[in-house]
Amino acid sequence: MRYFLRRILHAVFLLFGVSLLTFLFSALTPGNYFDEMRLNPQISQATVAALRAQYQLDRPLPVRYLHWLNAVAHGELGFSFAYNSPVGPLLWVRARNTLLLTITATLLAWLLALPLGVWSASRLGRAPDRVLSWTTATLLVIPDLVLALGLLILAVRTGWFPTGGLATVDFENMSPLHKLRDLASHLTLPVTALVLATLPMLVRHVRASVAEVLDAPFLRAAVGHGISQPKLLYGYALRAAANPLISLFGFSVGTLLSGSLLVEVVMSWPGLGPLLLEAILARDLYVVIGGVLLSMIFLVSGNLLADVLLYWADPRIRIAASAK
Amino acid sequence: MTRPRKLTRWLVALVVLHCVVAGAGFFAPYDPVEQDRDHPYLPPMQVHLMDTQHHFHSRPFFYPLRLREGSFDQYQEDTAAAVPLRFFVHGADYPLLGFVPSRLHLFGADGARVYLLGSDAYGRDQLSRILFGGQVSLLAGLFGAGVTLFLGALIGMAAGYYGGWRDDLLMRTTELFLALPWLYLLFALRAFLPLTVSPLEAFLLVVVVIGMVGWARPARLVRGVVLSVKERDFVRAARGFGASDSYLMRRHILPETASVLLTQAAILVPQFVLAEMTLSFLGLGVPEPTSSWGNLLASLQPYSVLVSCWWMYLPAVAIVPFFLGYLGLASALQQRSGAYKIDEQSSWSPT
Amino acid sequence: MQPLLRVENLVKHYAAGRSAPSKDKFAALDGVSLSIPARTTLALIGESGSGKSTLALCIACLEHPTSGSIWFEGIDVAALDENQQRLLRPQIQLVFQDPASSLNPRWTALEIVSEPFFVQGRFSKQERSDKAGTWLDRVGISRKMVSRRADELSGGQKQRLAIARALALEPKLIILDEALSALDCSVQAQISNLLLELQSSLGLTYLFITHDSAMAAQLADQIAVMDHGRTVESGPAEKILSSPGHGATRSLLAATPRVPETHSVLVDS
Numbered sequence: 001m002r003y004f005l006r007r008i009l010h011a012v013f014l015l016f017g018v019s020l021l022t023f024l025f026s027a028l029t030p031g032n033y034f035d036e037m038r039l040n041p042q043i044s045q046a047t048v049a050a051l052r053a054q055y056q057l058d059r060p061l062p063v064r065y066l067h068w069l070n071a072v073a074h075g076e077l078g079f080s081f082a083y084n085s086p087v088g089p090l091l092w093v094r095a096r097n098t099l100l101l102t103i104t105a106t107l108l109a110w111l112l113a114l115p116l117g118v119w120s121a122s123r124l125g126r127a128p129d130r131v132l133s134w135t136t137a138t139l140l141v142i143p144d145l146v147l148a149l150g151l152l153i154l155a156v157r158t159g160w161f162p163t164g165g166l167a168t169v170d171f172e173n174m175s176p177l178h179k180l181r182d183l184a185s186h187l188t189l190p191v192t193a194l195v196l197a198t199l200p201m202l203v204r205h206v207r208a209s210v211a212e213v214l215d216a217p218f219l220r221a222a223v224g225h226g227i228s229q230p231k232l233l234y235g236y237a238l239r240a241a242a243n244p245l246i247s248l249f250g251f252s253v254g255t256l257l258s259g260s261l262l263v264e265v266v267m268s269w270p271g272l273g274p275l276l277l278e279a280i281l282a283r284d285l286y287v288v289i290g291g292v293l294l295s296m297i298f299l300v301s302g303n304l305l306a307d308v309l310l311y312w313a314d315p316r317i318r319i320a321a322s323a324k
Numbered sequence: 325m326t327r328p329r330k331l332t333r334w335l336v337a338l339v340v341l342h343c344v345v346a347g348a349g350f351f352a353p354y355d356p357v358e359q360d361r362d363h364p365y366l367p368p369m370q371v372h373l374m375d376t377q378h379h380f381h382s383r384p385f386f387y388p389l390r391l392r393e394g395s396f397d398q399y400q401e402d403t404a405a406a407v408p409l410r411f412f413v414h415g416a417d418y419p420l421l422g423f424v425p426s427r428l429h430l431f432g433a434d435g436a437r438v439y440l441l442g443s444d445a446y447g448r449d450q451l452s453r454i455l456f457g458g459q460v461s462l463l464a465g466l467f468g469a470g471v472t473l474f475l476g477a478l479i480g481m482a483a484g485y486y487g488g489w490r491d492d493l494l495m496r497t498t499e500l501f502l503a504l505p506w507l508y509l510l511f512a513l514r515a516f517l518p519l520t521v522s523p524l525e526a527f528l529l530v531v532v533v534i535g536m537v538g539w540a541r542p543a544r545l546v547r548g549v550v551l552s553v554k555e556r557d558f559v560r561a562a563r564g565f566g567a568s569d570s571y572l573m574r575r576h577i578l579p580e581t582a583s584v585l586l587t588q589a590a591i592l593v594p595q596f597v598l599a600e601m602t603l604s605f606l607g608l609g610v611p612e613p614t615s616s617w618g619n620l621l622a623s624l625q626p627y628s629v630l631v632s633c634w635w636m637y638l639p640a641v642a643i644v645p646f647f648l649g650y651l652g653l654a655s656a657l658q659q660r661s662g663a664y665k666i667d668e669q670s671s672w673s674p675t
Numbered sequence: 676m677q678p679l680l681r682v683e684n685l686v687k688h689y690a691a692g693r694s695a696p697s698k699d700k701f702a703a704l705d706g707v708s709l710s711i712p713a714r715t716t717l718a719l720i721g722e723s724g725s726g727k728s729t730l731a732l733c734i735a736c737l738e739h740p741t742s743g744s745i746w747f748e749g750i751d752v753a754a755l756d757e758n759q760q761r762l763l764r765p766q767i768q769l770v771f772q773d774p775a776s777s778l779n780p781r782w783t784a785l786e787i788v789s790e791p792f793f794v795q796g797r798f799s800k801q802e803r804s805d806k807a808g809t810w811l812d813r814v815g816i817s818r819k820m821v822s823r824r825a826d827e828l829s830g831g832q833k834q835r836l837a838i839a840r841a842l843a844l845e846p847k848l849i850i851l852d853e854a855l856s857a858l859d860c861s862v863q864a865q866i867s868n869l870l871l872e873l874q875s876s877l878g879l880t881y882l883f884i885t886h887d888s889a890m891a892a893q894l895a896d897q898i899a900v901m902d903h904g905r906t907v908e909s910g911p912a913e914k915i916l917s918s919p920g921h922g923a924t925r926s927l928l929a930a931t932p933r934v935p936e937t938h939s940v941l942v943d944s
Contacts, residue, residue, distance in 0.1 A: 017500040022512065141648045143598045145605060146640040149624060153637055156630050258505035262602060276508075277606055280515040288515045295508050303503065557777035560737055561837075564769055565791040565844055566761045576779060 007307045011300045018296045019072070022289055023065050072293070078286025082278065087290040091272070095257060095294060097166060098264065098271030102256045104187060105194035109202055110252070112195070117206025118233050124211055132207075136200035148193040148266040161189050164268030190267040194260055198252075205248055209241035216240065242313055250306020254299040331656040338649040345458035349418030352452035353432045353440075357613045358416065360437060360447030363389075365633050367399060368442045368450075376403050384409045388436040397632060407436045442635035444623055454639050457615035461604075462646070464530050464616070465597030469589055471535025472596070473542055477585060480546025481573055485554060494543070501540035509537050510599060514608045523614040530609050534596045542588045546581050553580045583661045590654035594647045601643065617643055677749055678710040679880045680734065680848055685743035687729050703729040704740070705904035711897070713847070716874065716881040718891035718912070720927055721901030727884045730901075731852045734882070735767050736760045747848070765791070768841035772853035774833030780826035784816060784836050787825060791843040810839040814869060831862035835869070842873070850882040855890060867894055888928045892916055900924045 071077075077087040120129045139147075155161045162168065168182055213219065214237055222236055257272060264273035272291055279287035311317050344351055371384045385408045387401035413432035420426040432438070441450040483494040513533045521529060553559065559576050597617075603609035604618025612619060620639040624630055687704040703726045711717040721727050732738040734745055736752060745752040747767065755763065771777035778787055788807040792798045798806070811821055814835040825833060834854060841849055851870070855863045871894065873879060885891055891898055892912065899909035902923035908915065919925045 013496075014500060014503050017496075018504065021500070021504075141651055142644060143594075143601075143647065145598065145602060145621070146643065149621060149637060149640055153624075153630060153634060156627075157634075255505060258508050261507055261511075265606060276511060280511060281607065283515075285515070288512060292508050292512045295505055296503075299503055299505055557771040557773065558779045560732070561769060561771070561777055561840065562790065562794065563737055564735055564764050564767075565794045566764050567794045568761075571794060579781070 003311060004308070007304055011304045014300045015297065018300070019069065019293065020065065022292055022296075023068055077290035077293070080279070080284050080287045082282040082284045082287070087286050090275070090287065091290050091294055094270065094272045094275045097269065098257055098260060098273065101187065101190055101264070101269055101271060102194065102260050105191045105198070105260070106252050106256065108191065109195045109198045110249070113199055113202035113206050114238070117203045118210050118238060120203065120207045121210035121214060121237075122229075122233055124214075129207075132203065136203050139196060139200040144193070144197045144262055145266070147196050148263050151189060151193050151196075152266055155189050162186050163189065166270050190260070190263050190269050193263045193267065197263070198259075202248070206241075206245060209244050210237050213237050213241040243310060246309045246313060247306045250302050250304075250309065252302070253305055254302020256302070257298040258295040331653070331660060334649060334652040334656055338646075338653060341646055341649060342462065345455060345462055346421065348452075348455035348459055349420055349426065350428060351430050352449070352455040353415065353429055353438060354449045354452045355416035355418070356448060356453045356456040356615050358448060358452075360443070363437070363439070363443055363447040364445050365397065365629075366439050366443040366447070367633075368635050369439050370401075371409065371438075371440070375406060381408075386433070386438055389439075405436070407433050407438070409433055409438065441638055442633070444620075444636065445629075450620075450635060450638065453615040453620055454617070454642050457617045457620050457639060458642060460527065460610055460614060460616040461597050461600050461618065461643075464527060464534070464600035464610075465593045465595075467531045468534035468538075468596035468599070469592040471531060472538040472592055473585055473589060475535065475539040476542030476588070477546050477578075477581060479539065480543040480548075481550055481577065481581075483543070484547040484550025485569065485573060485577065491547075495547070498540040498543050501537075502544075504537075506537050506599075507602070510534065510603065511608070513537070514603065521611075523610055526610045530600050530603055534599050537599075538592060538596070542585065542592075545584045545588065549581045549584055550577055553577050583657070587654055587657040587661065590650050590657055594650040597643065597646065676712065679713040679748060680882070681710040681746040682730075682734065683708050683744045683746070685730065685733060685745065686741045687726075687733060687738065688741045702904055704733070704743075707743070707901065707904070707906050709899045709906055709909055711848075711880055711882060713880050714874070714878050715896040716883055716894050717897045717899060718883045718885060718895035719899050719901060720885055720888055720891050721923075722886060722927065725901045726904040727901055728852055731769060731850045731882070731884060734848075735769050735850060736764050737769075765795070765844040766846050767848045767850065768844070768846040770834070770837045770841050770849060770851045770854040772856055774830065774837050774857075775826070777837055778825040778833060778840075781824060783822050783824055784811060784828065785821045787836055788839045788843055791840060795844065806843065807839075810842055811836075813842070813873070814839040830858050831866060834858060834862075834866055838866075838869070838873075842877070845877075846879075848880045848882065850884065852884045853886070854883075856885065856887065863890070870894065886927070888916070900927065 075088055077091065079085075080087050080090055083090055116132065120132045123129045152163060155163050162185055166183070166186055167179075168186075171179060171182060174182060210233075219232065219236060219240075222232060227236075260269075260271065261273035261276065263269070264271040265277055268274070272295070276288060276291045278284070279291065366389050369386045369389060371386050372381075373384055374380055375385075385406045387403055388405060388407060389399040390402045392398040392400050409431050410433060411431050413429050414427045415429040415432050417425060417427055437449065439449055439451070441454065443449060444453070479494055479498075483491040510533055513536070514529070517529060517533075553576065556576075559572055562572055562576060600609055600616065601618035601621070604616045605621050607619075607622065609618055610616040617639045620636070624636050629636055685704050685707040686702070689701045689703055705726075707726070707730055709717065709719070719727055719730070729738065733740045734747075740753060743753075747763070750763070752760070752763065782790075785804065785807055788810055789803040792803040792806055808818075808821065812818075816832060816835055816839065820828065820832065825836065828836065837854070838849075855866055858866065867890070870881065874881060881894070883891065883894055895912045897910065898912045898915040900907050900915070900919075900921060900923060902921075908919070908921040908924050915924065916928065919928055
């Protein structure tokens with residue numbers, strides 16, 4: 001129990017630090033942001049004045065931070081000028097789209113990486129393993145941007161997949177089955193890009209962890225007892241190799257919101273990424289802060305999740321924790 | 325030993341690649357900003373040795389491209405007007421290595437422009453733009469890595485050597501920075517700075533922003549080295565003859581961190597080049613007309629370009645050999661130092 | 676005649692590290708007292724973990740004791756501030772057990788012995804080189820070896836190098852912390868002869884820390900015995916060796932392996 005408290009405290013500390021950083025960035029920018037807003041003809045003077053009062057710009061920095069923190073805690077993340085709406089709901093809609101994409105991609109990547117990595121580790125050094133290693137090495141050398149753009153060009157020239165957006169125009173009028181198919185076809189391209197970007201590293205990690213474990217005496221003993229190969233690999237080896245993989249999984253969860261930014265922009269997927277970009281280009285500050293905060297929360301939660309999973313999965317950590 | 329040979333191979337390959345980019349002025353036939361509005365979006369031209377009458381020519385030549393009859397975007401070779409390629413020609417001015425004025429180019433042609441890699445919307449030669457763009461992107465990566473490593477080494481050294489509350493504070497800060505998604509942080513930092521800046525300012529901005537994002541991991545690694553070296557007896561002995569802290573850090577501890585810093589450099593440079601490319605691609609980095617690999621790729625955004633002008637994708641391909649070289653170098657360095665596995669870096673992000 | 680070094684009731688606690696489960700402090704030294712007259716050798720024997728190295732570091736002013744006093748030439752070392760201690764340190768030099776760790780393996784022999792002069796900052800490059808060369812000769816390292824890197828030298832040569840470095844600033848007291856323990860027997864003999872010769876010609880005082888009582892017997896004028904961070908017995912060497920008083924002393928002396936007489940049977944056949 002104390003272990004959990006410590007980890008949660010750690011996470012809270014991180015969140016505070018992050019929020020402070022974010023706030024400082026916004027507060028210490030050269031030039032008063034509100035002066036810029038005043039020059040913007042789309043925003044009325046009354047709004048500017050109201051916002052100034054609300055954000056209490058004339059008060060000292062610590063007071064402003066606390067005030068801002070309080071607002072955030074109540075879910076008020078500010079006001080978006082480009083979209084003329086509060087930031088919260090705006091972020092939420094986009095975040096949902098992002099999560100749809102990233103959860104699909106992450107699940108797919110892990111579902112592929114585990115068997116590939118285990119299979120590769122069980123045939124270490126032999127032809128299938130070498131082929132896989134070469135493939136992952138090649139994919140690793142190609143950066144995400146290059147991959148995403150390349151896939152886009154491919155899609156555009158072949159016309160097999162839609163190259164943007166979440167759904168076709170008459171989505172609402174489709175039957176549920178058609179809706180699903182439509183969604184799937186829109187998802188294909190960005191998911192492929194994400195999976196290709198993350199799969200190589202995952203496979204390498206799985207392979208490395210399992211390969212380390214396969215040498216262990218207790219596994220040889222199990223083989224001596226006549227255990228079947230799949231059961232050996234998945235029931236025993238993978239479980240023993242789980243620790244670094246669980247941390248990695250936590251990291252995967254943590255980057256659910258932030259890892260797909262580039263792919264979303266390139267593939268025109270209406271998620272958090274393009275929103276953030278637009279906000280930066282439009283100088284829509286509160287959207288930026290809100291987006292950064294949200295993704296930060298995810299990251300910290302991901303790490304916390306990894307800690308929790310590790311605790312649950314590995315008895316050694318439980319014992320060490322309770323001994324303290 | 326075979327290991328140093330592997331290392332030298334990668335090093336040589338990288339040096340060659342960098343020399344080509346450094347000598348962009350020489351290798352590129354044209355000035356990257358020189359426009360030719362009569363020839364937008366030309367596909368790459370082929371260089372021939374055999375003409376349409378199957379005569380062999382010892383001097384390579386090319387056919388200029390003309391619009392096909394009745395088409396807006398289909399080109400065909402004008403086989404009537406062969407233009408020979410000439411080598412070591414005099415062309416546009418450029419500063420060799422940044423300060424020596426020169427006019428010598430590897431190749432060029434009289435009468436028509438040779439577009440080996442095609443042209444963009446303004447008729448600018450893509451080959452030249454890619455070469456010069458490489459200078460910007462690579463320099464951003466190198467300088468960014470330099471800033472990061474400098475910061476990381478400083479902080480890691482201070483934390484490891486002095487220990488105590490300073491160490492605690494600095495390590496908590498690195499945990500914080502390691503927990504941040506670097507791309508988002510990059511964006512956030514960039515967001516709060518003025519949007520339109522001159523190319524030089526943009527470049528400096530990109531370098532500083534990138535540098536400030538990635539210092540956490542090198543700092544932790546340097547701290548680890550410092551902690552172990554600090555306890556070595558030769559450090560104690562040096563204190564025994566009255567050595568000051570700064571002497572110990574400079575003469576004994578810092579050299580031990582060299583191997584870690586080098587390996588980190590090999591890992592960080594490509595990541596930072598990619599960061600610059602990403603920022604410029606999204607319009608937040610180096611602006612036109614200066615070319616960088618990132619903003620060259622930005623021209624792919626219009627749908628029409630995406631469909632018909634595949635050669636605009638080539639800047640993306642240009643970066644791959646560099647990534648390969650750096651990755652190979654990093655792997656060889658890590659094997660040599662026998663230190664941590666490369667798998668600890670879970671992706672191309674600095675965090 | 677006051678002793679060169681006098682230690683009284685030295686206590687050193689280490690706070691347990693963050694990773695240790697208990698918060699208790701760990702007492703490395705729990706009341707050590709000894710005194711060494713000038714130009715003599717005191718052998719400090721004790722088992723590993725009895726705190727000998729900690730004592731060496733405290734005397735050399737590289738660690739701060741928790742309580743107790745150290746008097747060097749009548750000066751209370753603990754009362755000095757950091758700058759004054761820095762000035763004092765060259766007078767008390769250490770030779771460590773493991774030359775692989777006490778010498779920077781990438782530096783050459785000349786660089787290592789020149790380092791003290793470099794740190795002191797008052798010598799020109801030529802002076803440093805000359806002085807270093809002199810000391811290297813003195814300890815028996817040939818001119819050919821001088822530009823070799825430290826990791827290319829043998830164990831015995833490395834310790835000679837460490838001794839040369841310790842001598843460079845002409846200290847009055849040299850603390851040898853298990854300096855011979857890692858060497859082969861024959862090399863040990865050579866180095867201990869060197870040490871004795873240096874002592875008589877330069878008028879050095881040695882604090883010789885070891886767990887090997889046979890070696891102590893060879894070199895020491897006086898012996899002090901440490902057990903669990905405390906000095907339990909001390910006195911003239913012959914007296915301690917012939918009639919040890921404390922239980923710890925007895926077990927230490929008994930622990931020296933003796934070769935059985937029967938080995939000569941194997942030689943004839």
